Amino acid sequence: MIQVINVSKRFLHNVVLDGVSLEVQDGETVALLGPSGVGKSVLLKHINGLMKPDAGDVIVDGLSVPRLKRKEIQQLRSKIGYVFQYGALFDSMSVYENIRLGITDETCANDDGYCNDRVKECLRLVNLAPDVAEKYPAELSGGMKKRVGIARAIAGAPKYLLYDEPTSGLDPVNADVIDALIERLRDELGVTSVVVSHDVRGSFRVADRVALLWQAKIRADGTPEQVLASQDPAVQQFLERDLEMGLIQAEGEDRAKHGA
Amino acid sequence: MARRATITLDLRRLVGRWSLRAADHVGRFTFLVLDMFRGVAEWRIYVPRTFEQAQQVGYGSLFIVLLVAGFAGAVTSLQTGYQFTGTLPLYYAGAVISESMILELGPVLTALILAGRIGARYAAELGSMRVTEQIDALESLGRSPITHLLMPRVFAGILVIPALTMFANATGIVVGFFTAKGSLGLTYADFEYGARYFFRPLDLWYSLVKSYCFAAAATVIPCYLGFNAQQGAEGVGRSTTTAVVSASVSILLLDVVITQLLLGVK
Numbered sequence: 001m002i003q004v005i006n007v008s009k010r011f012l013h014n015v016v017l018d019g020v021s022l023e024v025q026d027g028e029t030v031a032l033l034g035p036s037g038v039g040k041s042v043l044l045k046h047i048n049g050l051m052k053p054d055a056g057d058v059i060v061d062g063l064s065v066p067r068l069k070r071k072e073i074q075q076l077r078s079k080i081g082y083v084f085q086y087g088a089l090f091d092s093m094s095v096y097e098n099i100r101l102g103i104t105d106e107t108c109a110n111d112d113g114y115c116n117d118r119v120k121e122c123l124r125l126v127n128l129a130p131d132v133a134e135k136y137p138a139e140l141s142g143g144m145k146k147r148v149g150i151a152r153a154i155a156g157a158p159k160y161l162l163y164d165e166p167t168s169g170l171d172p173v174n175a176d177v178i179d180a181l182i183e184r185l186r187d188e189l190g191v192t193s194v195v196v197s198h199d200v201r202g203s204f205r206v207a208d209r210v211a212l213l214w215q216a217k218i219r220a221d222g223t224p225e226q227v228l229a230s231q232d233p234a235v236q237q238f239l240e241r242d243l244e245m246g247l248i249q250a251e252g253e254d255r256a257k258h259g260a
Numbered sequence: 261m262a263r264r265a266t267i268t269l270d271l272r273r274l275v276g277r278w279s280l281r282a283a284d285h286v287g288r289f290t291f292l293v294l295d296m297f298r299g300v301a302e303w304r305i306y307v308p309r310t311f312e313q314a315q316q317v318g319y320g321s322l323f324i325v326l327l328v329a330g331f332a333g334a335v336t337s338l339q340t341g342y343q344f345t346g347t348l349p350l351y352y353a354g355a356v357i358s359e360s361m362i363l364e365l366g367p368v369l370t371a372l373i374l375a376g377r378i379g380a381r382y383a384a385e386l387g388s389m390r391v392t393e394q395i396d397a398l399e400s401l402g403r404s405p406i407t408h409l410l411m412p413r414v415f416a417g418i419l420v421i422p423a424l425t426m427f428a429n430a431t432g433i434v435v436g437f438f439t440a441k442g443s444l445g446l447t448y449a450d451f452e453y454g455a456r457y458f459f460r461p462l463d464l465w466y467s468l469v470k471s472y473c474f475a476a477a478a479t480v481i482p483c484y485l486g487f488n489a490q491q492g493a494e495g496v497g498r499s500t501t502t503a504v505v506s507a508s509v510s511i512l513l514l515d516v517v518i519t520q521l522l523l524g525v526k
Contacts, residue, residue, distance in 0.1 A: 048400050070298075074402040082400035088393035104402050156401070 001026055002160065002192065007046055007056035009039070016042050018216035019056070024209075029186050029193040031203035034213035035238065040196040041085065043213065044162050047194065048080045049073045060160065078104035081153030081191075085165040087145035089137040095148050096133040099123070102155030122151040125188070126181060143174035150181065154189065161185070163195040167202050175202055182206045200239055204228075212238060289484050292406070296414065299407040306411040313416035317378050318424065324377065325370050325424045326431045332365045333357060333432030337439035350446055354454025357436035362467045363523075366429035368515055371474030374421055375507035379482035382413050383503035386486030387496035395487070410483045417479030418472065425471035466522050473518055477510040 002024040009017040016039035024030045034040050045051040046058050049065045058065040063076055081102070089098050099119045103109045108118070120130055126147040137145060146166060153161060166182065167175035179202040186193060186206070197203045203210060204224040212220040212227065212235055220227050220235045227235065299306070340353045386409060389395050395405045433455070440446040482503035489499040 045396075050396055050399060070404075074404070077400055077402035080400070082397070084393050084397055084400075086392065088397035090389075090394055090397070091392075101398075101403070102401055152397075152401075 001059075001061070002047055002194065003057075003059040004043065004046065005057045005059065007043070007053040007058060009042060009046070009051065009054050015216050017046075017053070020213070020216070020218055021056075022211055022218060022221070024192055024194055026192050027190055028208050029182070029195065029206055030209045030211060031195045031197060031207035032211050032213060033197060033200060033203055033238070036198055038213050039216060040198075040213055041164050044082075044164055044194060044196050047160075047162060048077055048082055078156055079158055080160045080162060081156065081158035083146075083149050083153045083161070083163045083166055085168060087137070087149040089145060089148055089152070091137045093136075094133065095123075095135050095137070095140070098137070098148060099133070099152050099155050102152035104156035118155060119151075122155050125154065125185065126151045127177070143170055143177065146170065146174075146178055147181065150178075150185070154185065154191075157189075158191060161191045161193040163193065163197075165197055166195065167197065167199050175199065178202075179205050214238065288488060292410070292484050292487065293480070295404075295406045296411055299404060299411055302404070302407045305404075305407045306415065309408070309412035310415040310419065313412045314419045317374075317416050318420040321374055321377055321420070321424060322427070325373055325428050328369050328373055329361070329366060329428035329432040330435040332369055333361060333434070333436035334439040336360050336365065336432070337436040338443060341440065341444045345444065350444060351450040351454035351457070353440050353444060353446055354437070354451035355458035356454075357440065357451075358433045358455040359458055359463065361429050361432035361436065362463050364515075366432055367425050367467050367470040367474060368511065370425045370428045371421060371471065371478055371511045372508055374417070374424070374475075375478040375482075375511055376504050378417060379478050379503050379507045380500050382479065383482040383486035383489070383500040384496060386410075386413075386483060387489030387499045390487060390489045391492050391496060405487070410487065413483055414476070414479045418475045421475035421478065422468055422471040425467065429467060462522075466518075469522065470515065470518050473514050474511045477514055478507045481507045481510060 002022075004020060004022040006019045006021055007017050008015070008019055020043060022030070022032070022043075032040050032043065042051060046053055047060060047065070049058075049068065052066045060076060061079060063072070065073070065076070068076060089095075090101070093101070096119055099122050100109070100115050102122075103115055103118055108114045119133055123130055123132060128144065128147055128151070132140070132144065132148070137148070140148065150163075150166070163182065167178050170178065182193065182195060183206050185191065195203060195206060207224060209222065210220070210224050210227045211218050214220075214234050220230050220232060222230075228239065230236065336357050337353065340356045344350070344352055344356075386395070389409070395409070398405050398408060437446070437448070437451050440451065441448075482500075485499045485503040485506065486496075489495045
C-alpha cells in the first residue's frame, strides 16, 4: 500500500504541495490528474524517494520513505517501477541493455539466460517485436520509447508501478495503445499503480480511482463516476476543458478516417 | 543619501546570495565526495566501467597530449638557447629542458588539456543525463549514480592523467633534445650530463603527486557540475563551460599550493 500523508513541498517561494494526502490500496490503479506544472510529477517522485518532503510522510510497503537509509531505499526502489515522462532511456545503451538494467534482483541480473528470456517477455508485454532489442533509443519513435520505458520499469517484476505522463506528447492512437497497455499490465501483473496524467479520457479508462491535484492540494478523490459527478467548480472546469479537447481530437480522428 | 542606501542594500543582498550559493556548492560537493568514499566497497560495479572509461579517455587524449608536450619541449629548448648562448655552458640546456618538463610543463599542460577535453565531456554527458532524467531513472532502478556514473569517470581520470603526464614528460624532453641538437648543436652527451646533473628523484615524485592532484580536480569538479546541471540544454551548456573554467583554475591554484608545500623554500 502507498500512503502519502500531509506532504508539503516548496521550491523557494513556490508552494507545490500543501498538505497533500493520498492512499493507494494494493492492486489498485489511481490516476492523479491535474493541469501541467501543478506538481503531479513532484508527488510521484516523493513516492520512490527521488524527492524528500519538507513536511509530512510517505509510506510505501509499510516503510517511511523519507527516513530510509541509502541501502534501504535502493532495496525499496527495486519493488517500484517508474515510467518517466520522456522515457529517460539510457541513450548510450541498446534497448536490450536498457531493459536488462531494470532487472534489479542481483542473482537474476547476472544470469544471461534469465535476462535474455526476461527482456523478450517484457518486450512481448509491451507489444514490441523481439528485434527492437538490438536498436538504440535514438532509432525509436516516441511511442516506442514510452513502451521500452514501461518494459524497463516492469523488468524487475515490481510490486508498484508509477507512470509519469505515459501518454503525453503522443498522438491519440498511440495514447490509446499505451492506455490499453496500462490496463493489460494491471490485469496480467496485478501491480499497484499510480498514473500521473492530464489526459482525463485515458485516466478514466485505466483508473479504479481518480484524484485531482489543484493548487497544491487534492481537490477531488474518488471513483471516476464520483469525480465526474463532483459539483466542485474547479473539478468541473478541469474535466470539461480536458474532455472537450478529447472530443475535438476524437472528431478529428473520425474526419481523418472518413476522409481517407 | 537614499541612492547610497539602495546601493548598500543591493550589495548586501548580492553578497548574501553569493554566500548562500557558495555554501550550497560546498555542501553538495562535500556530500558527493563523501558518497564516493562510501561507494568504494562496491568495486564490482565501478571497476569494469572504470577500465572502459580509461580506455576511451586515454587513447583519445594521447595524441593531443604528446603533440602539446612536443611543442612545449621544442619551445623551451629554443628559448633556452636564446637566453643561455654565450653566457652559460651549453649542457645547462639539458637541465633546463628536462627540469621544466618534469616539474611544470608536463603535469600542468597535460592536466589543462584534459580539464578541457574530458572535463567538458564529463560535464556534458552527466548534465544531459540529468536533464533528460536518466540519472533519476538510474536511481529509480535502485542503482547508485555515484558508483555507476561518477566513480568510473573519476577513477579513469586518476588512472590515466598521471600516465599521460609521464608520457608528456618523456616526449617533451626528447623533442627538446632534438630541437637543441638542431638549433644549438648540443650533443647527446652534453644534454645527458646537464639533465643528470640537476635531476633529483624527488622531481619525478613531485611531478607524479602533482598529476594525481590535478587529475582529481580535472574529473571531480566537472562530474559534480554535470551531475547538478539544471534547466535543459542551456543548463548543460552552462555547467560544461563552468566545469572547464573551474577545473582549469583549480589546477593552477593547486599548482601553486603543491609547489609551496613540496618544494617551497622556508
